[in-house]
Amino acid sequence: MPTPTDTAEFLEELNGGAFASQIGHALSEVAAGVVDHGKAGKLVITLDFSQIGESSQVKIKHKLDYKVPTKRGTRSENTSLDTPMHVGSGGKITLFQEKHDQLFSRDEAPIKPRT
Numbered sequence: 001m002p003t004p005t006d007t008a009e010f011l012e013e014l015n016g017g018a019f020a021s022q023i024g025h026a027l028s029e030v031a032a033g034v035v036d037h038g039k040a041g042k043l044v045i046t047l048d049f050s051q052i053g054e055s056s057q058v059k060i061k062h063k064l065d066y067k068v069p070t071k072r073g074t075r076s077e078n079t080s081l082d083t084p085m086h087v088g089s090g091g092k093i094t095l096f097q098e099k100h101d102q103l104f105s106r107d108e109a110p111i112k113p114r115t
Contacts, residue, residue: 003090013095014062014083022079026066039069056087 011020023045030041048061065078088098 003088003092005093010093013085014060015081019062019064019081022064026064029068030066033068033070037069037071041069042067052084057084058087058093059084
């Protein structure tokens with residue numbers, strides 16, 4: 001069973017938080033244009049995933065594309081960047097690799113320190 005990724009944390013980690021900020025800005029612009037001009041607006045978020053080599057990392061291309069209604073038509077903007085991320089156990093996506101517990105305690109270590 002896949003481990004769900006924390007969505008809010010995931011969005012905040014894309015491009016160091018800049019992508020989440022861009023989404024917020026776009027949401028406000030589109031909503032304001034819709035209310036000001038009584039016409040429909042649109043915001044599309046696209047996430048494309050590709051594996052980095054043979055690792056357990058993926059490159060996530062995140063694209064934001066939106067159209068703001070204006071008095072005489074629409075104004076559009078789009079942005080696209082990549083963020084490398086780790087895929088942990090169960091498919092959980094994180095910016096940093098999962099930490100694993102140590103295999104041995106100091107007392108159980110296979111090599112004893114010199115005295």
